[in-house]
Amino acid sequence: MHPILLAILIVAGIGLLCGLLLAVASRLFAVRQDEKTVQLRAVLPGANCGACGYSGCDGYAAAMAKGEAAPGLCTPGGAETAAACGRLLGVEAHAEIKTCLVRCGGCAQVAGKKADYQGVPTCAAAAQFFGGDKLCAYGCLGYGDCAAVCPYGAIKIVDGLCTVDPSLCRACGQCVKTCPKHLLAIVPGSTRGVVRCASHAKGPVVLKACSKGCIGCRKCTKVCPQGAVTVEDFLASIDPEKCIGCGECAKACPNGCITIFG
Amino acid sequence: MTSNPVFLVVIGGLLVNNFVLSQFLGICPFLGVSKKLGSAAGMSLAVLFVMLLATAATHPVYYYLLLPYDLAYLRTIVFILIIAALVQLVEMVLRKFVPPLYKALGIYLPLITTNCAVLGVTILNIDSSYSFGMSMINSLGAGLGFLLAMVLFAGVRERLEQADIPPTLKGLPITLIAASLVSVSFLGFQGLFGL
Structure with missing residues (x-):
C-alpha cells in the first residue's frame, strides 16, 4: 500500500476510535441536571x-x-x-433594596494615630499589632481590606477612611465579613440616620483619639421627636424603624458624627 | 539501592530532571493554577493521572502501530490526538464523580490537552527507548515531579500574596521571578546519584 495512504488510514483510524470512545463515554458519564x-x-x-x-x-x-x-x-x-x-x-418575589454603610467617620484629618505602622499593609495584619495604629481602638484602619474584597469596586479608601459608593454597592456583604473592626453593616436602603462611630469608649477617651467620635452625651436622644435614638455604653444608635430622617440629631450632635442619608 | 534503575528513574523525574523546574515543560499550569495549594495539588494529580494514562495508551500505539509501518515521524500528531481524547475522557469522569475538583480546575482541565509536560513525557519515553514498565515508572516520576513543583510553588505564591511587593512587580512579574528562583534551587540536584 502507498505509504501516504497508509499513514492517512492509520491516523484517521486512531481518530475515529478516539471519537467513538468519547461518544460512548459522554453517554455513560452524562450528568443529569435539573x-x-x-x-x-x-x-x-x-x-x-x-x-x-x-x-x-x-x-x-x-x-x-x-x-x-x-x-x-x-x-x-x-x-x-x-x-x-x-x-x-411561578411565585411572587420581593427583593428588599439594601446597601452597605461604614460606622466610622475617623478620616486622617480627625482621627489621631498612636504608632507609625510599616508592616504588611492590610487591615487584618495591622489589627493584630495592638489593634492597629489608630488611637481609637474601634475605628477604621484604612488599609483597604474591604476595598480589595469588594467585587463591585464600590469601596474606596478616601483620607484613610473606608467610603462606600451607594450607587455601586450591591450589598453582597463581603466587606462585612472582611473588616477586622466590624465597622461595615448591611442595612435596608431606606435607612436615614446613621451614627458614624462605633466607639464604646468613654467621652474623654473618644475625644483624645478622634474629633468626630460619639461621646455618648445624649443630646441626640433628647432632640429626637420619634424617640429613635438611644445611647448605650457611651455610643448612640438609631433605630431605622422609627427614624424619619428629620436631621434634628445631626444638628444637635456636638461632634457631627451623625449623618442623614436620602 | 542507588543502582536500582526504578529508583533512579523516579528520582530523575522527581528531582534531577524535574519536568517543570529543570526541563521547563508545563509552565502554563505551573503559573496558572499555583495560586492556591488545593487546586494546585488537584491539578497536579489530574496531570499525573493523564500522564500515566497517556503513556499506557501511546506506548503500545507507537510500538505496535507506528513503528511497524514506518510512521514514527507521525508520533507527535498521533500522541496529541490520543492525549486530547484522554483528557476529554478524564474531564467527563471528573464532572460525573468529583464535581468540586472539576469546578476548581475550571479551564485548566481542558488545557491539559495542550500541556507540553504530558506530550513531553510520552515522547521522552520513546526517545529513551524505555520498556512499557519503565515508561510507566518514568511517567509516575515525572508526574510526581510536577506535583512537587506545583505544591512547592503554590506555597511560595501563598506567601507572596501577603508580602509587600513594589507596584511594578505585582502580579505576573514577581511570580516569574519567584519561579526562576525555585528553578535555580533545583539546579542543586544536578549530578545527584550520577544522574
Missing part, C-alpha cells in the same frame, strides 16, 4: 458572593429549584433578579 436549576442559574448574576447564604450562585439556584430557598435572597441581583427567579418558579 432544567430549572440551569434556568435559575442563568438569571443569577454569577458573582458567587454568598450574600444569599449559599455557597455560590450554583448552590442558590439548586436550593431554589428544590424549593428550599425563596427567590429574592440575591441582594446583588436586586429586584430584577428576584422577579426573574420568581417568574421561573
Whole structure:
C-alpha cells in the first residue's frame, strides 16, 4: 500500500476510535441536571458572593429549584433578579433594596494615630499589632481590606477612611465579613440616620483619639421627636424603624458624627 | 539501592530532571493554577493521572502501530490526538464523580490537552527507548515531579500574596521571578546519584 495512504488510514483510524470512545463515554458519564436549576442559574448574576447564604450562585439556584430557598435572597441581583427567579418558579418575589454603610467617620484629618505602622499593609495584619495604629481602638484602619474584597469596586479608601459608593454597592456583604473592626453593616436602603462611630469608649477617651467620635452625651436622644435614638455604653444608635430622617440629631450632635442619608 | 534503575528513574523525574523546574515543560499550569495549594495539588494529580494514562495508551500505539509501518515521524500528531481524547475522557469522569475538583480546575482541565509536560513525557519515553514498565515508572516520576513543583510553588505564591511587593512587580512579574528562583534551587540536584 502507498505509504501516504497508509499513514492517512492509520491516523484517521486512531481518530475515529478516539471519537467513538468519547461518544460512548459522554453517554455513560452524562450528568443529569435539573432544567430549572440551569434556568435559575442563568438569571443569577454569577458573582458567587454568598450574600444569599449559599455557597455560590450554583448552590442558590439548586436550593431554589428544590424549593428550599425563596427567590429574592440575591441582594446583588436586586429586584430584577428576584422577579426573574420568581417568574421561573411561578411565585411572587420581593427583593428588599439594601446597601452597605461604614460606622466610622475617623478620616486622617480627625482621627489621631498612636504608632507609625510599616508592616504588611492590610487591615487584618495591622489589627493584630495592638489593634492597629489608630488611637481609637474601634475605628477604621484604612488599609483597604474591604476595598480589595469588594467585587463591585464600590469601596474606596478616601483620607484613610473606608467610603462606600451607594450607587455601586450591591450589598453582597463581603466587606462585612472582611473588616477586622466590624465597622461595615448591611442595612435596608431606606435607612436615614446613621451614627458614624462605633466607639464604646468613654467621652474623654473618644475625644483624645478622634474629633468626630460619639461621646455618648445624649443630646441626640433628647432632640429626637420619634424617640429613635438611644445611647448605650457611651455610643448612640438609631433605630431605622422609627427614624424619619428629620436631621434634628445631626444638628444637635456636638461632634457631627451623625449623618442623614436620602 | 542507588543502582536500582526504578529508583533512579523516579528520582530523575522527581528531582534531577524535574519536568517543570529543570526541563521547563508545563509552565502554563505551573503559573496558572499555583495560586492556591488545593487546586494546585488537584491539578497536579489530574496531570499525573493523564500522564500515566497517556503513556499506557501511546506506548503500545507507537510500538505496535507506528513503528511497524514506518510512521514514527507521525508520533507527535498521533500522541496529541490520543492525549486530547484522554483528557476529554478524564474531564467527563471528573464532572460525573468529583464535581468540586472539576469546578476548581475550571479551564485548566481542558488545557491539559495542550500541556507540553504530558506530550513531553510520552515522547521522552520513546526517545529513551524505555520498556512499557519503565515508561510507566518514568511517567509516575515525572508526574510526581510536577506535583512537587506545583505544591512547592503554590506555597511560595501563598506567601507572596501577603508580602509587600513594589507596584511594578505585582502580579505576573514577581511570580516569574519567584519561579526562576525555585528553578535555580533545583539546579542543586544536578549530578545527584550520577544522574
